[in-house]
Amino acid sequence: MKYWLVALLIYSLPLQALQLGDAAPDFEAETTMGAVHLDHWRKDHWVVLFSHPASFTPVCTTELAAVERLQGAFEKRNVRPLALAVSPLGDLKKWLDDIEESQGVRPSFPVISDQSRNISTRYGMMHPRSNNVTTVRSVFIIDPRGRIRLKIDYPPSIGRNFDEILRAIDALQTTYRYPVLTPADWQPGDNAIISPKLSDGDSKALFPDQEEAILPYLKYTPLP
Structure with missing residues (x-):
């Protein structure tokens, strides 16, 4: 087979969808705050990467403002927000003016x-049932090692719940730090579930204040 045909077949194959635990693809991009090289910019922080269909969209106008109001909460958690839109840089800067005026x-x-659309395509943000410049409103939470720990997609009509994203970050950071799981509706300060992978001896050594087991595989504990 001709080399050019092999190359064409390879590059025409769809990109494999990113999975939880995969390395977040590195990139360099122009932003409203200057050039960003993801791996250098991230350093030892967590990152929330979230996309928008385009500039001057109503729901995303409220979302970018919501994230700005939560900057203190993100900083407390060692998290850096990073937004994306498939729009020219000049439009994005004008959009920030609109956000400031309206929000x-x-x-x-x-x-x-x-x-x-290079980053949007690599991260699987492009909407397959819309036009080719519309991104899915995606959220990726990336840990300090550069691994994708959570991803969520929202339809264009529904605003994201950033309180839930903060709660998910708290849960991810808790399970990153301790060998535990978090139950449904868990909030910081609630008891966690001891990982069933721990032996009884290790479990009792790490979590001496654990509650009596409800089931052999369901053991609650306050965190140290």
């Missing part, structure tokens, strides 16, 4: 201009 806050975190 009373101006986003101080970077918003990526992904006009080429």
